[in-house]
Amino acid sequence: MTLRFFCxxxxxxxxxxxxFAQAAxxxxxxxxxxxxxxxxxxxxxxxVSDTMxxxxxxxxxxxxxxxxxxxxGYYPRIAxxxxxxxxxxxxxxxxxxxxxxxxxxxxxxxxxAYLREIAEHFSAQNPPYAPPQPPAASxxxxxxxxxxxxxxxxxxxxxxxxxxxxxxxTGTAPAIPGLLxxxxxxxxxxxxxxxxxTRRAQSPDCMAQVASRLSAEDLGAVTAFxxxxxxxxxxxxxxSAIEKLPLDCGGVPAASAANPASSAAAAKGAR
Amino acid sequence: xxxxxxxxxxxxxxxxSVLFYMxxxxxxxxxxxxxxxxxxxxQVARGRYLALAGNCAACHTARGGPAYAxxxxxxxxxxxxxxxxxxxxxxxxLGAWSADDFWRALHHGKAKDGRRLYxxxxxxxxxxxxxxxxxxLFAYLRTLAPVSEPNRENTLRFPYNQxxxxxxxxxLYFRPGVYENESAQSAQWNRxxxxxxxxxxxxxxxxxxxxxxxxxxxxxxxxxxxPVLNWYAPALAGEGQANAQSGAAGHVAKLLKxxxxxxxxxxxxxAEVVYxxxxxxxxxxxxxxxxxxxxxxxxxxPSPPPAVNPVEMMRVMDAxxxxxxxxxxxxxxxxxxxxxxAxxxxxxxxSLALPSAVNPIRLVLNGGYPPxxxxxxxxxxxxxxxxxLSNDEVAAVLTYARNSWGNKGGPVxxxxxGRFAAVPLE
Numbered sequence: 001m002t003l004r005f006f007c008x009x010x011x012x013x014x015x016x017x018x019x020f021a022q023a024a025x026x027x028x029x030x031x032x033x034x035x036x037x038x039x040x041x042x043x044x045x046x047x048v049s050d051t052m053x054x055x056x057x058x059x060x061x062x063x064x065x066x067x068x069x070x071x072x073g074y075y076p077r078i079a080x081x082x083x084x085x086x087x088x089x090x091x092x093x094x095x096x097x098x099x100x101x102x103x104x105x106x107x108x109x110x111x112x113a114y115l116r117e118i119a120e121h122f123s124a125q126n127p128p129y130a131p132p133q134p135p136a137a138s139x140x141x142x143x144x145x146x147x148x149x150x151x152x153x154x155x156x157x158x159x160x161x162x163x164x165x166x167x168x169x170t171g172t173a174p175a176i177p178g179l180l181x182x183x184x185x186x187x188x189x190x191x192x193x194x195x196x197x198t199r200r201a202q203s204p205d206c207m208a209q210v211a212s213r214l215s216a217e218d219l220g221a222v223t224a225f226x227x228x229x230x231x232x233x234x235x236x237x238x239x240s241a242i243e244k245l246p247l248d249c250g251g252v253p254a255a256s257a258a259n260p261a262s263s264a265a266a267a268k269g270a271r
Numbered sequence: 272x273x274x275x276x277x278x279x280x281x282x283x284x285x286x287x288s289v290l291f292y293m294x295x296x297x298x299x300x301x302x303x304x305x306x307x308x309x310x311x312x313x314q315v316a317r318g319r320y321l322a323l324a325g326n327c328a329a330c331h332t333a334r335g336g337p338a339y340a341x342x343x344x345x346x347x348x349x350x351x352x353x354x355x356x357x358x359x360x361x362x363x364x365l366g367a368w369s370a371d372d373f374w375r376a377l378h379h380g381k382a383k384d385g386r387r388l389y390x391x392x393x394x395x396x397x398x399x400x401x402x403x404x405x406x407x408l409f410a411y412l413r414t415l416a417p418v419s420e421p422n423r424e425n426t427l428r429f430p431y432n433q434x435x436x437x438x439x440x441x442x443l444y445f446r447p448g449v450y451e452n453e454s455a456q457s458a459q460w461n462r463x464x465x466x467x468x469x470x471x472x473x474x475x476x477x478x479x480x481x482x483x484x485x486x487x488x489x490x491x492x493x494x495x496x497x498p499v500l501n502w503y504a505p506a507l508a509g510e511g512q513a514n515a516q517s518g519a520a521g522h523v524a525k526l527l528k529x530x531x532x533x534x535x536x537x538x539x540x541x542a543e544v545v546y547x548x549x550x551x552x553x554x555x556x557x558x559x560x561x562x563x564x565x566x567x568x569x570x571x572x573p574s575p576p577p578a579v580n581p582v583e584m585m586r587v588m589d590a591x592x593x594x595x596x597x598x599x600x601x602x603x604x605x606x607x608x609x610x611x612x613a614x615x616x617x618x619x620x621x622s623l624a625l626p627s628a629v630n631p632i633r634l635v636l637n638g639g640y641p642p643x644x645x646x647x648x649x650x651x652x653x654x655x656x657x658x659x660l661s662n663d664e665v666a667a668v669l670t671y672a673r674n675s676w677g678n679k680g681g682p683v684x685x686x687x688x689g690r691f692a693a694v695p696l697e
Contacts, residue, residue, distance in 0.1 A: 058652035095335030109546035109642035
């Protein structure tokens with residue numbers, strides 16, 4: 001026994017394990033930013049409602065009521081995005097292909113069926129969009145952005161955004177998201193994440209290839225243009241299947257395949 | 272002078288003898304013959320079930336990687352340890368291993384080549400698994416698709432990376448031995464004890480560790496802060512902090528099997544344990560584990576919270592009550608009654624009122640979902656309040672909840688909140 005105590009004493013004398021040192025480090029208080037959508041005040045508990053809206057209370061804390069977000073912050077709008085896209089992202093967070101500690105933590109122990117239901121819930125939301133951010137670039141840069149989104153740059157082997165994300169840039173069902181109504185900071189951050197491999201998709205990862213071909217100037221032009229565009233009224237993902245994607249995308253089912261995510265959402269809406 | 276030297280020599284000899292004897296106890300490997308299976312398919316099926324009970328895949332699968340191919344980091348205060356490839360790949364996995372080799376790893380904590388394994392692989396627990404179950408586990412692992420995934424080097428810091436230190440650690444803490452039934456107890460109790468102490472490796476988290484990373488056996492399942500993860504694993508023993516003995520008999524079993532009960536929800540690391548392991552166990556085993564846990568003697572009562580300035584306390588309680596009404600009462604009820612199983616009760620919630628406030632602090636900051644299980648496939652969640660409440664406000668609302676409706680948890684300071692706000696989520 002004395003030997004054990006001796007060893008313990010020795011261990012105490014050894015450098016403090018890093019974890020505890022880290023835990024003890026003081027941190028600046030998180031400012032109260034008054035983000036909306038905290039549950040409304042009510043002295044008495046109301047009854048639990050057996051709805052998805054109630055189940056996703058944890059999501060709307062950041063993504064906004066109904067998943068609408070805003071154009072001024074970082075958190076992306078998830079409302080109205082194609083269900084297949086949202087589902088893929090939830091799985092990508094859970095499986096570590098996307099790197100966001102909060103998202104990973106929240107979905108870590110949730111099964112596919114439930115994640116699909118969450119995706120369909122937000123996909124079916126259609127709250128109005130906030131007005132776009134004022135353009136943050138010169139007219140020449142914005143024009144370069146417009147050209148890239150509409151026609152791409154064949155010299156750099158860059159496909160047009162519209163080729164996959166829809167001619168109105170509002171996405172293509174079931175798995176390609178719209179590009180409008182999303183904060184520019186968020187768009188820029190995603191390209192950074194694709195370049196750094198902290199955002200990945202099922203292989204082949206088409207957007208990682210696009211990111212690798214896009215210069216910093218062109219990226220700035222594209223995101224400045226996209227963030228300045230108003231979202232058309234009744235914007236919805238295009239439903240006509242794309243014959244042939246310019247790049248292979250692991251998360252997007254082939255054009256010939258059935259469209260289970262959107263048809264499931266439609267069936268749900270009809271119920 | 273000569274006599275002093277003689278005494279010193281004798282003492283040194285005695286100390287070395289004790290050390291060698293302890294080391295011998297840890298390292299001896301008496302032969303235990305393998306158990307021939309009469310029905311190969313049944314053995315594999317049992318092995319699969321036992322692998323779920325041991326939650327082997329949780330550590331031996333990298334996030335998003337192929338099952339059982341290893342590569343997940345296990346972070347310890349001494350550095351990172353990477354789990355190994357358990358698939359039957361000849362070069363990188365267990366393809367060249369025999370059932371005897373596997374037994375040696377599980378029961379003696381040694382690799383096929385005799386190298387001592389780090390106890391992040393909980394062989395202090397797995398040593399209690401009997402040979403027939405070990406052989407079934409191995410038979411199941413042989414049926415997996417081989418995955419070529421080389422094992423990653425551990426990144427332990429000096430001096431913890433020294434093999435001699437590991438030998439010393441084993442001499443201090445490791446005594447291999449299969450679980451032996453206690454004849455005074457029922458078969459169900461013994462089954463529960465076998466699962467809890469063995470494959471379940473519950474005390475890997477629910478027993479506090481000393482600074483060398485050893486479990487303090489005297490406080491078995493009396494709860495403790497999990498190193499690095501910084502979640503507090505509450506006491507499982509007796510009328511302890513985890514409600515184990517206070518509820519109806521079914522409460523603990525329900526929590527283990529579905530992740531929620533009328534008294535609480537599994538969150539933090541326990542959510543993963545329920546999701547990937549416990550929900551897959553059959554009802555008899557769950558009942559056995561719950562019954563065993565409820566039979567354990569209670570740990571000593573925690574010391575009462577420190578005295579606080581009553582004026583300051585009143586101010587904080589008042590602020591906390593307003594915040595509670597605004598942000599919490601909607602789900603958890605004005606009187607903390609909750610709406611189980613969706614929203615756990617806070618009145619009488621021992622997890623909330625633990626001496627360490629780390630769990631409630633992290634839950635308020637980060638929110639969370641209980642696991643989505645077959646018994647609770649669409650769990651309700653707690654929103655993260657990190658963006659809504661300041662550290663002062665989190666401290667106030669928790670101080671209020673920990674000291675209302677009969678709870679006696681003591682105050683929470685904003686310094687504590689700030690400390691745990693900085694801890695990574697995984």
